[in-house]
Amino acid sequence: MEFGNLNNLIYFIFPILILIVMFLGMKQKINILKSLKLKNKNKISILKIFFMTLGGVFIVIALLSPQKEIENENIKVKGMNIYALIDTSRSMLTEDVYPNRLEVSKRVLSNLIKSLKGDRIGFIPFSDSAYIQMPLTDDYNITENYISALDTNLISGGGTELYQALELANKSFNEIGSDNKTIILLSDGGDFDEKVLNFIKENNIKVFSIGIGTNDGNVIPKYIDGIKKGFIKDDNGSAVISRLNSDFLKKISEESDGKYYEVNNLIDTSTNFYIDTLNLERKNERDEKVKTYIKFYQYPLILGLLFILISYFLKEVIKDEK
Incomplete structure (x- = not known):
């Protein structure tokens, strides 16, 4: 009992x-x-x-x-292996979406996870470098804790090292022998990088890009000890304007046979992700134990x-x- x-x-x-x-x-x-x-x-x-x-x-x-276990059964579960690559560079603090790009990314990611069924997901934040914050899991209940912990202080520096994040994800896919390599990329785009496109094509990675921000953009706030103090400036003393680079994100998704979505204060097309992935083949199969109980x-x-x-x-x- x-x-x-x-x-x-x-x-x-x-x-x-x-x-x-x-x-x-x-x-x-x-x-x-x-x-x-x-x-x-x-x-x-x-x-x-x-x-x-x-x-x-x-x-x-x-x-x-109160309950008693009456049966313990092994079942086959099919699903995708997905890594969410989350841009945590300083430009994600830009407030051209409310309250800022990073908080919107966290909200979008949380909503996407609610649509998953049997798929495993992991998190890789990236900025000047990248690391696996949460390995692949189908325990969606624990994901909220990891999402809440995402901020621009996780990784020092303010750049956007997408290539390293993709390398980490691909290595993890290869280690578990995953046939489906699916990436959800949440970013404002950063700078165009040809080697990112080549890496995605060479390793058969499917990327669903989610562009967070606007084409007009805004200044990047500067925070000291958690308090906003002015804006980030260039060498000439002018405020740096960060704009959504949707062209690069669209290119990534087109080259990898994925989809591009955009999120700002007026639209959120990321809600189509679940429908767009319904027809994807779930090749990855794993055993899971299912317990049956009699209730008292x-x-x-x-x-x-x-x-x-x-x-x-x-x-x-x-x-x-x-």
Whole structure:
């Protein structure tokens, strides 16, 4: 026997509160009756408290979902292996989208993950360098913690080293023998890089690019100790304007037989990603264990309600002390 929802342990506070409140109420009632020279049978009052508290305990046990494993089966799961490459360079702090490009990227990535079914995803942030922040996983519940941790301080420097991020992803794909090499690229585009296009074609990587920002762009805020202090300037003292390089991102997706999406304050075409990948062949197959349980929550629930009803219908008898 085990419990399937231990998060509900906190609800044991309610039977404890019931016990305390009813016990204090009984004491107050006794004092009032004494002042009126009346008395009641304390045994019945104690039984009412006991049954009400016990009923609360059994209901909380039902919320814990008691269960017993009756079968453990291996099944075949097919899905894509996907690496999300997230641009964390300083230009992603540009506020031409609200609140800035990086926060929009995090929101878009979170929404994309909700559409995945059986696919594994990993995260590779990149700036002047790149690293695997989260290896490939199909445990989508843990992804939010990694997404929240994404910021421009993860990697020193402010450049956009997309090539290194692609190398890391490709190496990981090769290590697990993945036939499908799928990349989701979230970036403002950075500078055009011919070797990126060559690498993608040579290694048969399919890239779904998501351009974050606008063609007009905006200045890049400068942060010191987490506080915005002016803007990043060039050698001539002029504020640097960062614009979305959609042409480069479109080129990457076209060359790799992927798709390009764009996100700003007015449009978000990244929502088409799920539909666009439905027809992709899921070649990667893996074994997963599926456990089957028989549930027993109904038994403590019935007992809990029964004890509460008994407590409710117990009648206290009040008599004159004389």
